[in-house]
Amino acid sequence: MSEATEQNGKHFPEKQLWGREGFRDDPYIEAESLEVAGDAPAVILPLAAWLGLDDDVRRTSNRRIGVFVAPGESIDPLLDKLDTVPLIALQFPAFNDGRSYSKAEILKGRHGFKGELRAVGDVLVDQVVFMLRAGFDTLEVTNPVALKRLSASDLRDTPGYYQPGRGSAKTAGGFSWRRTPAA
Amino acid sequence: MYRYDEFDHAFVAARVEQFKDQVERRLSGELTEDQFKPLRLMNGVYLQLHAYMLRVAVPYGTLSGRQMRKLGHIARTYDRGYGHFTTRQNIQYNWPALADIPKILDELAEVEMHAMQTSGNCIRNVTADHFSGVAADEVADPRPFAEILRQWSSLHPEFSYLPRKFKIAVTGAEHDRAAIQTHDIGLHLKKNEAGELGFAVYVGGGQGRTPMVAKKIRDFLPAEDLLSYTTAIVRVYNLHGRRDNKYKARIKILVHETGVEELTRQIEAEWQALKESDLKLPQGDIDAIMTYFRPPVLPERPEGWGALAAAKKADAGFAAWVDQNVTPHKNPDYGVVTISLKPIGGIPGDASAEQMELVADIAEKYSQDEIRVSHEQNLVLPHVALADLHAVYELLLADGLATANAGLITDIIACPGLDYCALANARSIPVAQRISERFGAAERQAEIGELKIKISGCINACGHHHVGHIGILGVEKKGEELYQITLGGSADEITTVGEITGRGFSSEEVVDAIEKIVDTYLGLRTSKEENFLAAYRRVGAAPFKEALYGPVSRAA
Amino acid sequence: MTIKVLTANRLTDGEVVWYGADGQWRETIEGVSIARDQEAAAELEAAGKAAMGANLVVDANLIDVEDRGGELYPLRLRERIRISGPTIDFEPRRKPAASAA
Numbered sequence: 001m002s003e004a005t006e007q008n009g010k011h012f013p014e015k016q017l018w019g020r021e022g023f024r025d026d027p028y029i030e031a032e033s034l035e036v037a038g039d040a041p042a043v044i045l046p047l048a049a050w051l052g053l054d055d056d057v058r059r060t061s062n063r064r065i066g067v068f069v070a071p072g073e074s075i076d077p078l079l080d081k082l083d084t085v086p087l088i089a090l091q092f093p094a095f096n097d098g099r100s101y102s103k104a105e106i107l108k109g110r111h112g113f114k115g116e117l118r119a120v121g122d123v124l125v126d127q128v129v130f131m132l133r134a135g136f137d138t139l140e141v142t143n144p145v146a147l148k149r150l151s152a153s154d155l156r157d158t159p160g161y162y163q164p165g166r167g168s169a170k171t172a173g174g175f176s177w178r179r180t181p182a183a
Numbered sequence: 184m185y186r187y188d189e190f191d192h193a194f195v196a197a198r199v200e201q202f203k204d205q206v207e208r209r210l211s212g213e214l215t216e217d218q219f220k221p222l223r224l225m226n227g228v229y230l231q232l233h234a235y236m237l238r239v240a241v242p243y244g245t246l247s248g249r250q251m252r253k254l255g256h257i258a259r260t261y262d263r264g265y266g267h268f269t270t271r272q273n274i275q276y277n278w279p280a281l282a283d284i285p286k287i288l289d290e291l292a293e294v295e296m297h298a299m300q301t302s303g304n305c306i307r308n309v310t311a312d313h314f315s316g317v318a319a320d321e322v323a324d325p326r327p328f329a330e331i332l333r334q335w336s337s338l339h340p341e342f343s344y345l346p347r348k349f350k351i352a353v354t355g356a357e358h359d360r361a362a363i364q365t366h367d368i369g370l371h372l373k374k375n376e377a378g379e380l381g382f383a384v385y386v387g388g389g390q391g392r393t394p395m396v397a398k399k400i401r402d403f404l405p406a407e408d409l410l411s412y413t414t415a416i417v418r419v420y421n422l423h424g425r426r427d428n429k430y431k432a433r434i435k436i437l438v439h440e441t442g443v444e445e446l447t448r449q450i451e452a453e454w455q456a457l458k459e460s461d462l463k464l465p466q467g468d469i470d471a472i473m474t475y476f477r478p479p480v481l482p483e484r485p486e487g488w489g490a491l492a493a494a495k496k497a498d499a500g501f502a503a504w505v506d507q508n509v510t511p512h513k514n515p516d517y518g519v520v521t522i523s524l525k526p527i528g529g530i531p532g533d534a535s536a537e538q539m540e541l542v543a544d545i546a547e548k549y550s551q552d553e554i555r556v557s558h559e560q561n562l563v564l565p566h567v568a569l570a571d572l573h574a575v576y577e578l579l580l581a582d583g584l585a586t587a588n589a590g591l592i593t594d595i596i597a598c599p600g601l602d603y604c605a606l607a608n609a610r611s612i613p614v615a616q617r618i619s620e621r622f623g624a625a626e627r628q629a630e631i632g633e634l635k636i637k638i639s640g641c642i643n644a645c646g647h648h649h650v651g652h653i654g655i656l657g658v659e660k661k662g663e664e665l666y667q668i669t670l671g672g673s674a675d676e677i678t679t680v681g682e683i684t685g686r687g688f689s690s691e692e693v694v695d696a697i698e699k700i701v702d703t704y705l706g707l708r709t710s711k712e713e714n715f716l717a718a719y720r721r722v723g724a725a726p727f728k729e730a731l732y733g734p735v736s737r738a739a
Numbered sequence: 740m741t742i743k744v745l746t747a748n749r750l751t752d753g754e755v756v757w758y759g760a761d762g763q764w765r766e767t768i769e770g771v772s773i774a775r776d777q778e779a780a781a782e783l784e785a786a787g788k789a790a791m792g793a794n795l796v797v798d799a800n801l802i803d804v805e806d807r808g809g810e811l812y813p814l815r816l817r818e819r820i821r822i823s824g825p826t827i828d829f830e831p832r833r834k835p836a837a838s839a840a
Contacts, residue, residue, distance in 0.1 A: 096221065096304065098344025102421045105341050110456055126222065130340035145218075156201050159193040162334045163341075164461040175468045176461065177335050177410060178190060210751065212794040230798060232821050234753035265831045277829075280752035535831030601817060602825035610820075612827050662814060 017118075018150050019138045020167070026140075028066060028087065042066070044089055047073050058084045068120070071099035075107065082113050089140075092121035101134045108135030108166060125149040129157045133165035157181060184245055184553065185330045185475045187295040194337070195292045198299060202226045203285040210282060225305075225343075226288070227298030231605050234278045238301040239291060243311035243329040243353070244272030244556040248547035251554050253294040255539030261287050266539070268524060268532040270596055270647055271350070272310050272556040273301055277603055299337060304345045306336035306417070312354045312361045313557035316478060317519050317565040319511040323380055325355035325372045327472040328409060331464065335410050342417050346424035347432035349417065350389075353382075362558060362674035364388045364397040365650055367434045368416060373403070380406040386416060386446070387438030390644035394680040395435040400447045406469060408454075411462040415453035419446065479551040479566060484516040487569025494573040501576050503625060504587035509572065518569055520550070522562040522579060523586040523594060527623035528616050531597040532560035541582050549575050559635075560596055561589065592634040592701070593619040596647055600640030600657060601664075607640035609657025609664035610690075614638055617694045622701070631701060633714045637672075650674035652716045653700060654681045655693065666693040670700070670727055671719045682724055685732050696731055703730040741803040741814065743774040745783040746821065747796035755821050756796060758786055764796060768811055768822055774801070 017026040030044045031037035034053070042064040045053075050067040058065055058081075066087030069075055078085065088107060090100035100119065107113040118138045119131045125146040131139060141147055149155070161168050161179040168179035187195070202222070209219040223229075227238040239254070246254075254274055258266045261283045262276045269275055279287060291297055300307055309329045316324040332351055336342065342349075354361040355372040363369025369385035381403045388397030404412050420434045423441070438446055495502035509518040522542060524532050534542075542562055546554045549571045555563035567575055579585040588594045595618060598604065600611030615638055622628055637651030641658075648654030654669035665687040672681030688696045701715075703726055708718045719727070729735065745758035756764040757771040765771070774780040780801060787799030803814045813819050820826060 096344045097426060098304075098342070099422055099426075101341045101344070102418050105418070109460075127344075130338075130343060133340040156204075158197045158338065160190045161340075162194075162337045163339055165340055174190065175334070175471070176463075176465050177331075177468075209794075215794075216791065216797050230748060230753060232817070233755055233824060234748070263830055265829070278753075282751050530827060530829065533829070533831075537831070601820055602827055602829070607817075609816075610826065612825075616827065659816070662816065664816065 014142070016141050016147060016150075017138055018141050020132065022153075023150070024138075028064070030068065034065070042086075044068050044087065047078075051077055055081075055084070066116070066118075069100075069103065071097050071103075075103050079111060082107070082111055082115070085113075085115050087116040087118060088113065089118040089120045090136075092119060092123060092127075095122045095124045095127055101130065104131070104134040104136055125154075125156070128155055132167050133161065133163075135166050184247055185242075185326075185472070191295070191334075192292075195295075195297050195299075198226075198297065198338075199285065199288045199292055202288060206281060206285050221303070224302045225299065226284075227301035228281070228284060229302060229605070231277070231599075231603050232601075233603065235281050235284070236603070237276045237279045237284055237287060237298060238269070239274050239276070239296060239298050240301050240308045241272050241274060241296075241556050242333050243309055243315070243326050244313050244558070245311075245315075245326060246554040246556065247294075248543040248552045248554065250294045250296060251539050251543040251546065253290060253296070255536040255543065257287055257290055258539065259536035265533055265535045267530075267599065268534065268556050268560050268562070270558050270560060270598070270645060271308055272313070272558055273308055274556070275599075277599075302348075303343075304347050304349075305343050306332075306339065306345075306349045306351065309333050309336070310350070310352045310361060310366075310558060312356060312359075313555040313559075313563050314360055314510065314519055314565070315355060315555075316476060317512050317517075318356055318360075319513055320358055321356040321513070322373050323355045324473075324476050324478075325353035325361075325370070327469065327476050328370070328372060328382075328406070329353045330472055330475070331409065331469075332413065335413075342421060345417070345421055346426045347429065349420070349434070351413070357676060359674075359676040359678075360557075362647075362650065362678070364676075364678035365390055365394075365647070365674050366397065367420075368413065369397050370409075372406075375403050382406070382409065384412065384416075386450075387435040387443070388678070389433050389435040390647060390649045391433070392430050392642045392644075393436065393439075394644070394649040395439065396678045396680065397435075398438060398443045400443065400450065407464045407466070408458060409464060411457040411460060412450075412454050414462055415450050415457055419449045419453055423449075478513070479553075481514050481517055481551070481566060481568075484568040484570045487516055487572070491569045491572060498573070500580075500585075500587070501573060503629075504576055504585055505572060507587040507591065508589040509567075512566065516569055518567055518572060520564040520567045520572070520575060521557070521589040522564065522584050523588050524561050524584075525588055525594050525619065526583050526586050527588075527593060528620045529583075530612050531595050531615050534562070538582050538584060541578065541584070545575055545578055559594065561594070587625070588628060590633050590635070591628045592622045592631050592636060593628060594635070595619060596635070596637040596651070598639050598641075598646035600638075600646075604640060606643060607657070608642075608659040609640050609666065611638045611640040611646055611655075611657060614655060614657070614666065614690070614693060618697055621694050621698060630711075631705065631715070632711060633716075634701070635673075635716075636697070647674065648672070649680045650678065651681060652719070653697060655697075658687065660687070664690045666690065666696075668693075668696060668700070668731075670724060671716065673716055684724065684728055699730045700727050703727050741805060743780045743783065743801045744768070744771045744804055744811065745774075745787050745799060745801055746818070747787060747790065747799035749796055750794055753797075758783065758790070758799075762786075764790070771811065773804075773806075773811075 027042040037043040044066040064086040120140040229236045351368045352363045352366040353370040365388045371383040384401040385397035508521045550564035551566040595615040597611040597615040601607040637647040638655040639646035639648040650672040667687040669681030759765045760772045
């Protein structure tokens with residue numbers, strides 16, 4: 001894996017998609033609308049554009065149409081359409097903007113969203129474990145340190161958690177709120 | 184007291200290893216300061232004026248003798264022989280070298296302590312009534328619930344990047360000693376008519392630039408719903424709290440801007456979806472945590488009644504100390520001792536390594552191995568037999584720890600101020616020292632009675648000036664320190680924010696101004712039973728303003 | 740006129756340091772490098788950035804001082820306290836050891 005590509009003499013880190021099983025190919029492209037997406041088989045549209053699509057178009061399209069949600073945008077309009085969304089990308093404009101964690105909890109924990117939940121933006125290694133436990137399936141990573149540590153599967157996890165969350169298991173006899181990482 | 188199990192030990196050890204790695208990467212230059220800062224803040228490491236500062240969590244202010252001895256050892260080995268107990272029941276070290284901090288965290292882990300979440304925009308150390316478990320007026324010990332909240336909030340995946348810091352306080356008595364209405368969430372543990380435990384829930388209190396008294400949003404939340412309801416509150420805040428302006432990012436502003444009714448509706452709606460989730464507390468777990476806080480079996484010591492009376496007769500200094508610093512215990516053979524960290528003219532909240540070790544020894548021998556840190560920056564020995572009070576007093580006296588001023592005018596809260604703090608605009612400690620000296624005579628303090636002075640060196644209000652009966656806020660004006668005075672603040676069950684008297688006073692003038700206020704109070708109180716706050720609430724600000732600034736017509 | 744000097748905290752222990760005329764960071768303000776014009780101030784600022792980049796110091800800042808008869812006097816109390824240390828008697832008096840004569 002190359003960590004960066006050379007452009008105009010500056011290092012632009014390459015975007016990589018990572019999930020619990022490791023790095024993977026990303027079939028999606030981001031586009032402002034279906035019209036400008038060409039014939040890409042999988043597209044991520046901004047929330048407004050996605051909501052603007054006719055329900056039938058979404059259901060019958062032979063391409064996968066995911067949606068990008070900025071932290072200031074409400075996920076409420078998506079909640080009754082979750083069975084038609086293959087991917088929701090929740091944005092972290094900065095690592096310390098934590099709104100998308102709560103949205104991930106609501107989507108995966110409460111509404112049982114079955115599609116791919118993706119973290120995009122300022123994804124750093126120190127937050128990876130939080131993201132996975134909040135319910136993210138994949139992370140779009142550009143930060144070089146994060147890329148390096150993820151390649152080495154070095155997530156700096158704790159041996160136990162004090163909250164229920166995804167990717168964790170209850171242990172016999174422990175307090176109800178405690179979990180250990182799922183095997 | 185709560186004791187770590189293997190789960191807790193492994194968790195803290197992993198965090199120490201993580202931070203060790205981060206410090207090494209910082210020192211080697213692999214991490215820049217910008218990258219390191221959020222990581223160090225998650226472990227309680229600040230950079231202050233003269234050095235790094237390490238803030239160690241003292242969960243709900245409860246310590247064992249062994250833990251206190253370790254705090255003393257750290258002060259002596261890695262710092263300059265002292266530490267500073269804070270208004271959040273924690274301890275701060277003012278001079279640790281960055282390279283030593285991993286070793287300090289290792290030492291803390293040995294005694295089941297850490298520095299996690301003592302800074303950063305996360306759920307901070309959960310605080311509680313410092314008389315928990317012993318106060319005669321208590322319905323139930325709130326600390327088991329503070330411990331459950333402590334565990335649940337540790338490295339919470341959803342709530343580690345909130346809009347701003349988030350503080351929770353719990354009390355179990357009608358008389359609120361934990362200042363719950365000045366916290367983001369305040370919990371008042373009580374029983375319903377059926378005798379079941381639950382909480383009155385307050386939200387949106389806070390000090391800082393925009394002081395607000397918390398609003399009660401629920402009169403009785405069953406104990407089993409503590410985590411689900413707290414999750415609902417913090418989730419609504421995380422999603423909707425302001426992130427555009429750090430001074431408007433606390434939940435108090437969200438409560439204010441959204442309106443308490445609408446916000447309560449959102450919280451309740453969120454809670455309905457969470458109520459029956461994994462967050463519901465099984466009674467067995469509540470009971471198991473409560474077991475850790477079971478009151479110690481206290482031997483009967485009825486001989487103390489007579490012994491105490493005799494010792495008081497024989498020793499006037501002891502008598503004054505008992506009257507001021509010893510409060511009733513649930514068990515009538517015992518008392519609750521407040522160890523004042525406010526010697527006359529001293530630095531509020533500071534304790535030397537030797538003093539910490541002495542308190543550890545006394546706690547082990549005379550107080551069932553328990554110590555508390557109060558938000559008023561004092562220490563508490565919760566279980567001292569009346570029969571042992573004189574021996575304890577003698578030991579404390581020998582090391583300058585027997586100042587008989589708990590709750591009096593010299594029992595001043597003060598933040599570190601510009602002597603240490605990188606955020607401060609003015610000094611706090613020297614003002615506290617001069618006030619303490621001015622009013623230090625025992626007779627004078629006794630005559631004035633209960634009076635809480637609280638001093639902050641900047642608008643962040645770590646010294647709680649908004650809720651001081653007399654509050655003092657240091658600001659910087661044209662390169663000089665200037666002190667604004669507020670009156671009538673209070674942080675108990677009737678919480679009020681103090682009112683600013685008018686123009687501020689220079690460092691030279693401020694102690695005289697305080698004296699004028701005190702003299703005005705002494706002149707207008709109906710009797711000695713009417714304390715400063717009661718008198719202020721009766722007469723309002725006018726007589727005090729006149730004393731400070733002259734008749735209204737001239738001041739206008 | 741006000742002149743400027745460069746101050747910071749040392750990375751390893753947080754100790755207050757000043758940038759010396761010899762290009763070394765020192766623990767006292769004596770012998771500090773003084774900027775009397777904008778050009779010199781810009782040079783100092785660059786030196787601060789470089790030292791932060793080299794992970795020698797953190798929080799490097801130019802501060803305003805006055806030359807008062809050869810003694811450098813920072814205009815802000817904050818900076819005067821960074822020179823003097825806390826203005827209070829903060830270090831606990833130690834009880835004389837039992838063996839001390």
